[in-house]
Amino acid sequence: MPFRPRTAVSGAILATAAVLLCPAAAVARPAAAPAPPGWSAAPAPGAGARPSDRDRPYFYLAGAPGTVMNDRLSLRNPTGRAVTVRLRGTGARIAFADGEVRVPPRTRAAVPFTVTVARDAPPGDRPAALIATSRGTGDGAAGRHTVPVHLRVTGPALAALTVENLSVRDRGEAAVIRYTLVNRGNTVLTPRLAVRADGLFGPVLRRAVRTLPGRLAPGQSADLTETWAGPPALDAVEVRLTATADGGAHGSATASYTALPWGAVAGPAVLLAAGAGGLVVVRRRRRAQGPEGERGEPVASAAGGGRPSEGERAGPAAELAGSGAGARS
Template sequence: MVCVLVALCVSTAGSPARAAPLRDDPTWSAAPAPPAGTPGPDARSYFYLEGEPGTVLRDSVALTNPGDESRTFRLRGADAYNERGGGFAVREEGRSRGPGKWIATAEDTVEVPPRTRAEVPLSVTLPDSAVPGDHPAALVVDDGERKVGVRMYLRVSGPTLAALSIENVSVEERDDGSAAIGYTLVNRGNTTLRPRLAVDADGLFGSLIRQPARALPVELLPGRSVTRHERWPKPPSVDVAHVRLTVTAEAGARATATTTYPAVPVGWLVGVLLVLAGGAVGWYARRRRAGGRADRTPSPPAPPERHERRPRPQPAAPTTGAAK
């Protein structure tokens, strides 16, 4: 069942009631329905629902149409994930396999009259097999011209773990003389994290960077990773920098990673390579010349033969004939 709320402005002078626009903004909006007693439809910017496996959680979404024409909206649940750079994104229709399929709305298609806010009930059925922790999703609202994803943070009650790691730290030079420190954050727990990053670098001649921890514009969803770059405006020209990144988040999550950045001017590097190459060529040439001289050196004369002195043969003694 869809509850349609029409904003009316009633004249105390007895003139007929007329519909009053809810906003000056001509576009429509979608947001969690405000709790009773709150002033406007944007009292909540996202859904947060928690329960045990097997339970059904209930809420409502408010669709506001401040324009002069009726609008027809389509509603569906979708899995949420981090894009590579950290942005919050949702699966396309028919591609959700997780919490997006747990979401059901009272109506899949809702027509909202002009200058009207419609509240559409919805339910989230947590499967019996749902594991504890956060299961990010979104309610996607589409009017045929644009889509709006209302974030939905679903938590299944039970043990939670806040854990992350920082990987693939690198430093790359840029054409404008600056450098970029690249890194990848990985959420290895089962809760959504809002990381803070500190950057330090020390060289052979002292400290190079002391950047205190600051909040990153990222909501790191469970099991997801994001790759980011920090700008280093003035890296050293000649040094060996030891760069250290420290990331922290809720519930004591913490990780550290390091890399080494050898800063050598291109001219110096070319000069060193030329000197080394010249030295190698000279050494090789000397070896070749030394080898050629060795081939042309005459062999030393052979030592004279030594003749072995043999004893002279003695003449045989005369033989005498026997007496007859």
């Protein structure tokens, strides 16, 4: 190919102009180094082990009532300044060797702590956590980390469930069944419920066993309701609730419910009121009239049938006067 000097000169001139107009494009600048991540908290690796991606994501501790268990929390500070971290525990009796730790730059600190299981603690799972916070200033200095602690109290499990405060009340054309479920055991329960009602003439309500929403922790209670649409209008009913859960938990309760329409109640009540009112009127009239002949003429004697004579009216005084005159003669 023949050499073209005019073309080469033009290319050189254009390249020189590009360098002069855009010096940043010609000189490559190194990329800025990313800021180091902030401090972090995590379960410490085993004794003598180096931290790795296989470290524990949470603490798991198990012990009988009265046991004191030990472990370590790892605080990592990759930043260029020291960080002061405050430590506390929730959900269990957790104590740190030091509640406030200063972690130097680009170091890792392992902080010992203990978890004490109360002597009267019932067996079962206990959720807990370690909380680390820092209010420092600067990149990565401030922050909060929560490390879960899965605590299990060992011992025999007891599943117990009771149904309490059962009542049935009218609500318009329906009835409302109110009750309370109480977890009397030491394990978490998922209750199941069955409802039945029997009247004078046979069953009036049947609800098969179904699992209720939610769970009950040991010692926890829940106030619940059941809506009964279309209960009988005239009947005496016994309502029974039966609650069950895994582990053999079983509880039941009964309540009475009497359904009476307004007409059935108002009719006898009106008749009784009318009868009572008539009886009161009769008694008042008898009291106003009094005994027979009390306001009429004097009652005649049985012998004469008329009024008494003058001699009869004189009575014993006249007899005494006559006998006196005869005595003088």
